[in-house]
Amino acid sequence: MHHILIVDDHPMMAIGLQSIAKTVIENSTFTLAYTFTEGLDALAKQPADLLILDLAIPGTRGPEMIDSYRAVQQDVRILVCSGRDELMNAPICLHRGANGFLHKNSFDGEAVTAIRAVMENKKYISTKVKDAMLSNLMEGKAMQTDPAASLTPREREVLGLLLTGKWLKAIAEELNVKISTVGTQKNRIFKKMKVDNIIDLAKKFWYLEEKTADHL
Amino acid sequence: MHHILIVDDHPMMAIGLQSIAKTVIENSTFTLAYTFTEGLDALAKQPADLLILDLAIPGTRGPEMIDSYRAVQQDVRILVCSGRDELMNAPICLHRGANGFLHKNSFDGEAVTAIRAVMENKKYISTKVKDAMLSNLMEGKAMQTDPAASLTPREREVLGLLLTGKWLKAIAEELNVKISTVGTQKNRIFKKMKVDNIIDLAKKFWYLEEKTADHL
DNA sequence: GCGACTGGTAGTAATATTTCGATTTATGTT
DNA sequence: AACATAAATCGAAATATTACTACCAGTCGC
Numbered sequence: 131m132h133h134i135l136i137v138d139d140h141p142m143m144a145i146g147l148q149s150i151a152k153t154v155i156e157n158s159t160f161t162l163a164y165t166f167t168e169g170l171d172a173l174a175k176q177p178a179d180l181l182i183l184d185l186a187i188p189g190t191r192g193p194e195m196i197d198s199y200r201a202v203q204q205d206v207r208i209l210v211c212s213g214r215d216e217l218m219n220a221p222i223c224l225h226r227g228a229n230g231f232l233h234k235n236s237f238d239g240e241a242v243t244a245i246r247a248v249m250e251n252k253k254y255i256s257t258k259v260k261d262a263m264l265s266n267l268m269e270g271k272a273m274q275t276d277p278a279a280s281l282t283p284r285e286r287e288v289l290g291l292l293l294t295g296k297w298l299k300a301i302a303e304e305l306n307v308k309i310s311t312v313g314t315q316k317n318r319i320f321k322k323m324k325v326d327n328i329i330d331l332a333k334k335f336w337y338l339e340e341k342t343a344d345h346l
Numbered sequence: 347m348h349h350i351l352i353v354d355d356h357p358m359m360a361i362g363l364q365s366i367a368k369t370v371i372e373n374s375t376f377t378l379a380y381t382f383t384e385g386l387d388a389l390a391k392q393p394a395d396l397l398i399l400d401l402a403i404p405g406t407r408g409p410e411m412i413d414s415y416r417a418v419q420q421d422v423r424i425l426v427c428s429g430r431d432e433l434m435n436a437p438i439c440l441h442r443g444a445n446g447f448l449h450k451n452s453f454d455g456e457a458v459t460a461i462r463a464v465m466e467n468k469k470y471i472s473t474k475v476k477d478a479m480l481s482n483l484m485e486g487k488a489m490q491t492d493p494a495a496s497l498t499p500r501e502r503e504v505l506g507l508l509l510t511g512k513w514l515k516a517i518a519e520e521l522n523v524k525i526s527t528v529g530t531q532k533n534r535i536f537k538k539m540k541v542d543n544i545i546d547l548a549k550k551f552w553y554l555e556e557k558t559a560d561h562l
Numbered sequence: 563g564c565g566a567c568t569g570g571t572a573g574t575a576a577t578a579t580t581t582c583g584a585t586t587t588a589t590g591t592t
Numbered sequence: 593a594a595c596a597t598a599a600a601t602c603g604a605a606a607t608a609t610t611a612c613t614a615c616c617a618g619t620c621g622c
Contacts, residue, residue: 140429141453146362213356237357237380282599295545298579311601313579320580329511332545498569514609527571529609536610 132158132249133176137169138184138211143234147182147211150238154245155180166195173202180249183228185212185219196226209248220259230254280322288315293332348374348465349392353385354400354427359450363398363427366454370461371396382411389418396465399444401428401435409435412442425464434550436475446470496538504531509548 132155138144144162152158161176163169173181181199196208210223213234220231230253232244240256247254255263281289291301298316302309325331348371354360360378368374377392379385389397397415412424426439429450436447446469448460456472463470471479497505507517514532518525541547 140359140450142362142366142450142457143356143359144362145365145454146358146360149361149365150358211358234356234358238361241358284600293545295541295543297543299577307600308602309578310580310603313581314601317580317582327511327513328544329509329548332548500570515607523570524572525608526573529611530571533610533612 132179133161134158134180134182135161135163135169135172135176135178136182137163137166137172138182139164140184143184147241150241151180151182151245154242155249166198170198170202173199173206177203178206180207180209180245182209182211182245184234185210185223194226196223196228200227207248207251209244209254216256216259217262220255221263224253224255231256231259281319285315285319285322288312289319289331289335292316292319292328293335348395349377350374350396350398351377351379351385351388351392351394352398353379353382353388354398355380356400359400363457366457367396367398367461370458371465382414386414386418389415389422393419394422396461397422397424398448398461399424399426400450401426401430401439409438409442412439412444416443423464423467425460425470431549432472432475433478436471437479440469440471447472447475497535501531501535501538504528505535505547505551508532508535508544509551 134148134151134155136144136147136151138147141162141164144164148160148162151160161172161178163172169181169183183195183199185195196210199206199208208228209230209232210219210228211232211234212219212223216231216233223231229251230244230248232241232254233256236244236256244254287305288301291304296304298309298312302312305312320326320331323331323334325334350364350367350371352360352363352367354363357378357380360380364376364378367376377388377394379388385397385399399411399415401409401411409426412426415422415424423446424444425446425448426435426444427448427450428435428439432447432449439447445467446460446464448457448470449472452460452472460470503521504517507520512520514525514528518528521528536542536547539547539550541550
């Protein structure tokens, strides 16, 4: 008898995952949660054998979420399921303590493999990620990191506001700093992210946009 | 006995939809397709009673897809299921001949309602969209169709270049006009599209973008 | 032929942004 | 304590964009 908690802000995706998990783990019960805090509460109320976690749920900053859930139940198996760039995020999540990383574009066969592996206390990453990590290793390159990892907290804050389409003036007012300050931050963000214009920046962080697109 | 075709590039989302549809329509068979052409082929091979269609699948231009499927089977019920801006896209899709529009963030209850309505040959849109359309109507505004319909050819050309992130200067050189001219066009585009900044503009035309998010 | 309208084009002044370099503050090291 | 470093801030000049207005060439209806 196993209990599985699925945290995903897309209910239909959660149901898809549940449907797949049911075929892998017999005799299982499920809780579906649709926000970060809802998920935390659910885990606090009932320990889970498996936590399937969407990275991109609103009000969170991605991989850091893993820590929060581990803090509630230290030994929970965590399978991150994200639509964000796999090559970038899988290593980050595993490094942060996840047991597996499953891309949302994966076919159900891969989902089955991932769930099975994690339930057997093994780590799971896709072959694609394994290969990439291996070839990075052989070329002596450091592991792929979050593109925003090199940004300072303040820069990330400005990044978020820039992606809402706000003007520098509005951002400056919101943050209570001078416009020139925001200009400098924007400049540094562009340089660090190796982009030249706001459109390319937005594309790099398209996955953050999906949430906002709903209430245009 | 009903046959249902689900076209979505996220297999797990497709499974979620299937799982929900199963509870609504008894005695149903399913085909899941993961690309636009796969979907077309599947429909050509076996007529469907219901087509659940994701708008954002790669290699397509959004709502126009509806025409392609109707060309294969004129009387198929089409329920569009998209994660993008509902207020804008739902009217467009229905105007183009879809039978319903379901947002991907909807809860399963709404999905059930939507599927049931469409299967009963009724139209389905969310209350949110209904309200918005109604208030538009009362204010005498026309129903939203193609957002770019009101743009002139030249404006569309500039729009395309703007969405690649090019600066006015580069666009002006490319089109062999003065920067001020491009500035004017941009201004008119912004006004017509009722946006204030390039990010919101890009969001309005998300379906022109190749699905960059997944392979960044 | 004559307004009225549309599409494409610019000029200009007001605003916004980029791009420097420089200062301040906090933190960690020796 | 002295020093180095990273983060955040800001001023000012150089550029770029926006918000106007205006002009001209077609086109349509009459």
